[in-house]
Structures are given as structure tokens and as C-alpha cells.
Amino acid sequence: MTTWHHKIARPALRLAGATSLVFGLAGAATAQGVVKIGGLEAQTGPASIFGLMPSQGVRMAVEEINKGGGFDVAGKRYTLQLISPDTQGNPQQALVQAKKLLEEEKVQYIFGPYLTNVFNAVSPYVQQYNGKVLLMGGATGMHGALGKPNMDFVIKTMPWDTGSAGYGSMMVDLLVKRGVKKVAILMQNDAGGKAVVDIYTPLFKDRNIELITEFFEANTKDFTSTLAKLAAAKPDYLFPGYTDTSLYDIVRQASEVGMTHFFITRGSIGPGMKNAAMIDSYIAWVPKYFEQAEKTQPKVAKFVADYKAFYKTPFPYDQAPQCATSCYDHVFMLVEAMKKAGTVTEVPKVKAALLAMQYQGLWNIRYDATGESILNFDVVEVKRGGKIDVTHIEPK
Amino acid sequence: MTQLILGQLINGVIVGTLYGIVAAGITLTFGITGIVNFALGAFMTLGAYMSWYLTDRVGLAFPLAVVLSLLATMVAGVVADQALFRHTRNNLINGLLVSIGLISVMEAGILMTWTATPQEMHFVLPGVLQVGGLVVPKMKGLVALILLAVVLGTYAALTRTWIGRAAFAYAQNPEAARLMGVRTRLLQSGVFVYSVGLAGLGGALYASLYSIDAGFGGTYVLKGIEAAILAGIGSVGGALIGGILLGVAEAIGSIFLPAAYKDAYGLVTLVLILLLKPAGLFGDRK
Numbered sequence: 001m002t003t004w005h006h007k008i009a010r011p012a013l014r015l016a017g018a019t020s021l022v023f024g025l026a027g028a029a030t031a032q033g034v035v036k037i038g039g040l041e042a043q044t045g046p047a048s049i050f051g052l053m054p055s056q057g058v059r060m061a062v063e064e065i066n067k068g069g070g071f072d073v074a075g076k077r078y079t080l081q082l083i084s085p086d087t088q089g090n091p092q093q094a095l096v097q098a099k100k101l102l103e104e105e106k107v108q109y110i111f112g113p114y115l116t117n118v119f120n121a122v123s124p125y126v127q128q129y130n131g132k133v134l135l136m137g138g139a140t141g142m143h144g145a146l147g148k149p150n151m152d153f154v155i156k157t158m159p160w161d162t163g164s165a166g167y168g169s170m171m172v173d174l175l176v177k178r179g180v181k182k183v184a185i186l187m188q189n190d191a192g193g194k195a196v197v198d199i200y201t202p203l204f205k206d207r208n209i210e211l212i213t214e215f216f217e218a219n220t221k222d223f224t225s226t227l228a229k230l231a232a233a234k235p236d237y238l239f240p241g242y243t244d245t246s247l248y249d250i251v252r253q254a255s256e257v258g259m260t261h262f263f264i265t266r267g268s269i270g271p272g273m274k275n276a277a278m279i280d281s282y283i284a285w286v287p288k289y290f291e292q293a294e295k296t297q298p299k300v301a302k303f304v305a306d307y308k309a310f311y312k313t314p315f316p317y318d319q320a321p322q323c324a325t326s327c328y329d330h331v332f333m334l335v336e337a338m339k340k341a342g343t344v345t346e347v348p349k350v351k352a353a354l355l356a357m358q359y360q361g362l363w364n365i366r367y368d369a370t371g372e373s374i375l376n377f378d379v380v381e382v383k384r385g386g387k388i389d390v391t392h393i394e395p396k
Numbered sequence: 397m398t399q400l401i402l403g404q405l406i407n408g409v410i411v412g413t414l415y416g417i418v419a420a421g422i423t424l425t426f427g428i429t430g431i432v433n434f435a436l437g438a439f440m441t442l443g444a445y446m447s448w449y450l451t452d453r454v455g456l457a458f459p460l461a462v463v464l465s466l467l468a469t470m471v472a473g474v475v476a477d478q479a480l481f482r483h484t485r486n487n488l489i490n491g492l493l494v495s496i497g498l499i500s501v502m503e504a505g506i507l508m509t510w511t512a513t514p515q516e517m518h519f520v521l522p523g524v525l526q527v528g529g530l531v532v533p534k535m536k537g538l539v540a541l542i543l544l545a546v547v548l549g550t551y552a553a554l555t556r557t558w559i560g561r562a563a564f565a566y567a568q569n570p571e572a573a574r575l576m577g578v579r580t581r582l583l584q585s586g587v588f589v590y591s592v593g594l595a596g597l598g599g600a601l602y603a604s605l606y607s608i609d610a611g612f613g614g615t616y617v618l619k620g621i622e623a624a625i626l627a628g629i630g631s632v633g634g635a636l637i638g639g640i641l642l643g644v645a646e647a648i649g650s651i652f653l654p655a656a657y658k659d660a661y662g663l664v665t666l667v668l669i670l671l672l673k674p675a676g677l678f679g680d681r682k
Contacts, residue, residue, distance in 0.1 A: 044512035046609060088512065189656040215656035219615055221606040224407045225647040226655035232400050245514045248607050256524050256533045274516075 032070070032077045035344045037062070037334070038101040039084030040094055040112035040122065040137070041326070046218075046245040047089030049268070050114040050138070053319040055084055057327030058111050060310055071335050074342045080331070083107060091121030098122040102129055108347055109134050109334060111326040114158070116141035116192045126153055132347055134354075136334075138325030140195045146370040153347075155354065155371040158325040161199050161265065165374045165395035167285050168265055172203045174283065174379065175237060175263065182210040183263065184235035186226060186250065188242060189215035196242055196266065220246070223253045231257045237281075242266040244318075251275045251282070260384075270318040272382035282382040287324030288363065289378045289390045290317050299362055303328065324375060329361035364394070403530050404647040410536050412643025413543040417598040418620030419627065419635035420547050421591035427567040427630050428587040431484055431491025435476070436595040436620065437613030438502035443469045443599030444608045445510055448517045451603075458520045462600040469596025473589040481588060499614070506610045516607040539601045546597065547636040550590075554632055563587060567630065619662070626666045628679020638677065641665060 039058055041051030062082045065071060070079040083105050087094035094113060101107040102125075110126075110133065113119050119139035126135050130150050138158030145151040161168025175183070183204055187193035197213060204211050212233050214226050227250070230238065238259050240250040244267050251262060251271040255278035262272065264284040272282030293300040304315045323329075337353035338344050351371070358366045363375040374395050381389045418436055425433045443465045450461035476498060484491040521535040554560035566573040566583055574580050599613065606612075620635075623642050627634030642662040649661025669677060 044507075046512070046514055048513055215654065217656060217659065219612070220658070221612065222407075222411050224411075225404045225650040225658075228400055228403055228407070229651050229655070232397075245607065245609070248514075248516050253533075257531055277522075 032079065033344065034081050035078050035109070035338070036081045036083060036105055036107045037331070038105065038107040038110040038112075039082065040087055040098060040101070040110050040118065040135075041084070041114055042089035042118075043084075043086040045088040045090075047115055047243060049244045049319060050322055051087070051089070051112065053316065053322040054111065054114060054138070054325060054327040055086075056307070056311065057323045057329075058082065058084065058331055060306060061328045061331035063310065064306075065331065065335060071339060073338050073344050078338075078344060080335075087113065087115075087118055089115055089118065091117050094118040095121045095125060098125060102126070102133065108132060108345065109350075110136065111157075111330060112137045114138040114322070114325060116195055117190060119145075120191060123154075127151065129153065134347055134351055136326050136330060140192060140199075143372065146372055152351070155351070155367070157330055157373045159373050159375055159377070159395075162203060165368075167377055167379075167393070167395075168200060168203060170393060171263070171265065171283065171285055171379060172200070172207060172209070175209065176207050178236075180209060180236040182212070182233070182235045183237045183239050184230040184233065184259075185211060185213040186223070186230060186238060186240045187213070187215055188218050188246065190218055192242055200239070200265070216246075218246075221249055223250050224257065227254050227257050227259065231259050235259070237261045237263045237283075239263045239265075244268055244270055247271040248274065251279065255279055268318040268321065269380050269382050269388075273386060276382055276384065276386035278384075279382070280384050284380050284382070286378045286380045287321040287375070289380050289388075290315075290320045292390055293378075297362075303362055324363055324377070325373070329359060329363060329365055332361060333357060333359045333365065399529050400651060401648065404651055405644060406530060406532055407536075408644030408647030409640050410532070410540040410643070411647065412623075412640030413540045413547070413636070414598055414602060414616065414639070415619040415623045415642050416547055416636035416639025417543050417594050418616050419623035419639050420550060420632050421594040422617070422620050423624045423627070423629055423632060423635045424550075424563075424587050424594075425591045426624075428563055429481065429484075429491070429584050430486035431481065431488060431495070432621065433481070433495050433588075433591065434492065434617055434621075435495040435498040435502065436591065437615070437617030438499045439469050439473065439592045439613070440595040440599035440602070440616055441506060441608070441610060441613035442472060442502060443596030444603040444612070445506055445515070445599075446596075447600035447603040448515050448608060449510070451520070452515075452517050458604065462597070465600035466593055466597050469599070470589050470593045473592030473596075474585075476592070477585050477588045482585070485584060503610050510610075512610060514607045514609040517603050520604045533605075535604055539605060542601060543598065544636070546594070547632065550594070551633045551636075559583075559586075622662060622666050626669055626676055628673075628676025631676075631678040634676070634678035641669075 039055050041055045042048045043052050043055050062080045066079045070077050085097040114137055116139045119141045127150055130153050133153045134155055135153050136155040136157050142154050142156040143160050145154045146156060160166055185197060187197050238254055241247050247267050248271045252275055255275055260280040262282045269284045294304050307315050337350050340353040341349035343349050355367045365373060365375045367373055376394045379391045421436050446465035446468050447461050450456045450464055451458050480494050484494050523534050525532045525534055562578045566578055619642060623638035624635050627638030645662045645665040646658045650658050
């Protein structure tokens, strides 16, 4: 016979059991945390040559880490959540996105920006979060912020041009060895272009290489008159633009006025390859020449295969070298740094762990004391007809 | 130096023909419909993307791609005219607002279709012509000749055919033209679409010379307006000359002054000419 006790007690027990199960599961769920990371790159637009590949590489790394079950920090398991808006290279848009990332999403780790004008726009705002945020980008303009008071949030993931490990210094030395006496610079009339001119002018002058410098507005398509003026000075090499968007037009039009030697520190070898029938030498700093590295480096081969499978598109060999900055490797480095620091929220500890690290991924990456990246790289020369010479350099 | 200046004179003329064809479209549209169609730059961009897509992606021969791009742009022009500009005839402000809105819509459509990544067509006609030390890329020379022929042909059609005379009559006195049997609505739509076609053709040929992106047409429509004002609104032949003057001012200015301010040299030329001739080089002072 069923008493009233049974009628009440059994459902109550079931309810208690179910409740404890639900709360137990909830307890297990809270034991797994989420680390939000942001992206602040141009994924479309003329400057996307710099931002698309890094943002794609970050996404791949996040997916790979999460698929592997996440990572453990101080006994707690974490996964990553990526919030990566497209800045389109627009500084105002990037500033709004940075505010959303920091204020609404409470992100503490941001990959990017690659563009100096975007960094200049977001930097004063992000500075308010100094000590609570890391902004890990490749922008040339970040160099000046490193080591400055209240700028601890800056980590520059792109190596610097000058100094003992500077690729720019090494490349200018390469020109000296070739007996180059005169170089013409043709650069964008903006923050990025002026920064490049400021960096390289002393490098060339210290080596007694004569310089002729001209600037152009970023929307310029016809460079013929400026190139003719530069060509009249008979430079040995032309050092043009910092984006492929301009380089394609410049290289094509320069070759038409008889300038066939190019020196590139920012951009791909694409413009050189496209105009290979008309140029003699196109020397470019390429963080990694993927076409060759894919055949000799298993990690690179895996990355290329994973990329094709993930995005279901052909691998962008021309843009892939941009993955040297704030990209695939850097997400794994951040996770390793969190593990070593034993925290995901104490940014100064994570930064210290990051700067103490030497990571071997697609690149061999480490940071100097100020937070600037040092990595191995390639210098590629495209010669007439498309023949390619690659020099691998491992900075000391 | 003489060679450098001569070379840039030629280059200025070539670049100026591109400004000129847009200027011709602007001056025609304004003369007949009473609006300044800023969206001509967007139609130019559409022509350029169509030409690039049909040549590089579909694999059509470039001349066929240019013809198809021209037709596609004109079809877009018909749609824009019937859906939008038909309602803004002789209303400068409304026409301006509609054309600015249309630019946003067209640019967004181009971005959605072909992304924001700049595109570059393969070499259609590689190589250069060398005459007495002067160098002219073959394709640039060919494009300039085509554009010159089209603008001069337009001028001839306006002055030597019944339709052309009807257009002139309408521009001078719409009421009288209507009473003389000119089908004014058809004329306005025809001129609007023809102007769009000029911009589309300019864009289709432009794509064989330079890389293209969704916003490049904006620069050309501003140059076109400068050229049309410089020439004096209403003069098709003058629009071509205005474009060439702008191109030459920019090219020659870049030799003697910093190239970074190239756009300013054209503007200074415009201001100087307007100071001397306020109605423009070929404009009617009234």
C-alpha cells in the first residue's frame, strides 16, 4: 500500500537527484573556462594582403586548440573564443572595434594590428588598459612604443628592420655587395610609407648609397610621370611602396620606363613574378618562401595541408609569409605562456612568460627584452624569366 | 630633360583621355537631364570589373569582354534611369542625392560580388613603342586612341546628326524642342544611358592598364567634373580637352614638384583657368 509519505518522498527524491545532477554538471561546466582573444586586422580591402592571412592563421590555431580539448592552466581547462572583426584597414572602424573588444567582450589578448595607421588610431585608447591587455601586432609604428612608459601592452610580432638581427640591414648589405650606388625610393605618402623612409634613409646613407625619394598618394594608379622622373636619375634599384596593391602597378609601369631592379621590404614576390618577363631583379624580404619550405619542413607541409582542408581553397602562397606576424604560431605561443604563467588573466605574468619563450613552429620565434619579435626569414630574388634564388637567414 | 617633359606630355594626354571620357558623360548628362551624375564613377568601376571578370575569369577575348562590359553597364544605366533618375529630371539636388546613394549601393554590390581585394588583369597587349627615345606602352597608346575616337565620334554625332541637333536644341530650349517634335523623355533617357556607356567603356579599357578596386571610379568622376568645369559645362569636345589639360598638368607638375601632390596641380590649373575665364575654356558666359 502506498502511503502519502511514499507519494511525496519518491518524487522529492527524484527531484533532489535530478537537481544535484544538474548542479553537478553545471559545476563541471564552470570548471572549464573560456579565454576570449580578439583580432584586429584588415581581412578585406587594399591592405588585406597584410591582415587576411594572419587572421586566417589565428582562426586555424584556435580551432585546432579547441578541437584538441583546450588547454590546462593551474588545474583548470580552458578553450579559446575568437572575436575577429574586419577593420578593412580603416583606423576609425578599428577604433570602434577595439572598444567593443575591450569594453563589451572583455578581451585581454588582441592579435593585430599589422597596419601602422590602425595602431596609431587604437593605441591611445588601448593604453588606458595598460597592464590588463596585450596588443600583439606587426605594425611598423609599434616599434617606437616598445619599452616606453605605459606602453607595456605592446608586443611587436614583426621583426624590426634595423639592428643586429634586422632583416633590413642585412638586405641593404646585400645591395652594397652588388655594388649598388644609387637607390630611388617611391613610397606612400602616409604614416606607413613615411615610417619606412625614416627607417631606411639612414641605413642607405650609412653605406654611402645615394637616395632619391618621392612619395605618392595611396589612391595613385598611374605612376608613369614619377617613375620617368626617377628613371632619369638612373638609380640602380627602385625601392617602391609597401603594399602589393601599389606594387603591381608600380613594377609594371617601372619596367615600361626601363627600371628593372627592385628592392622590396614589405610585400610579396607576386608583382615580381607577374612581371618576370620584363624585370631583371626583384629582391624581396619574405618571412618564409612557402613553395620551398613546404617540401623540406614537415610543420610547414602540415600547415599548408590543414589550411586547404580548413578553408577549402587553394593555399595562398603569396600571402602566406605574412603569417610570420600575429598568426598561427602566436596563438600557440600565447597558450604556452598562459600555461607557464599559471594564469589566463594576469597579463603581466603572461607577457613575462611570452618574452622568455623560444618557440619552434612554422618559424623559430623569440622576443627581445622590449617585446619585439626575432625570427628566421628568407630573402628571395626573382630574376628575369621567373628564376628564383632563396637565401635562408637565422638571426643571431 | 626635354625628353622627360615630352614623354610626360604624351603620358598626360593619354591619362587625360580617361578623364575626358568621364567628363564627356558628365557634361552630356548635365546638359540634357539637369543633374550631375556622380554615379558615373561607379558605372566606370562596374565596367572595369566586368571587363576584368570576363577576360581573366571567364576567358573571353579582351575586345569581346569590352563590348559585353559596355552593354552590361548600359543595361545597368537603363535600370538606374528608369527606376531612379527619371524622377529627378532637372532637379540638381535630388539628382545629386540619388547619384550619391547609388554609388553606395553599386560599390557594396561590387564588394559583395568580387570582394575588396584589388584585381589586376593579365597583360592584354604587352610591350612599349619607342619613338626617338620616347617610350609609350602599347596598350596605353591603344586605349587613348580608342577613347579619343569615341569622344570625337560623339562630338561629330552631336553636331552632324538629327539626334545630336535635337539634343542641342533641347539643351538650349526644352519647350521649343518639344514643340518641334523631339521626344524629350526618350532623348533624356538615351543621353543618360549613353553617358553611362561612356563611363563603362572607360572602365572596361582602364582595367587593361591598372589594378582595379571598388572605389577607383570615385577619383575619376572627380577628375571628370574638374575637366568638365575647366572646359565649360556643355562642351563635349571641350570636356576631352579639359581632361587632357588636367592629365598634362598632373604629369608635368610631377616632374618639377613633389609627385605626392599630383592631384593639386590639376586643381591649381583649374583655378587659374577659371580666374581668367570664369565660364571655362569653351563655356558660354551666360
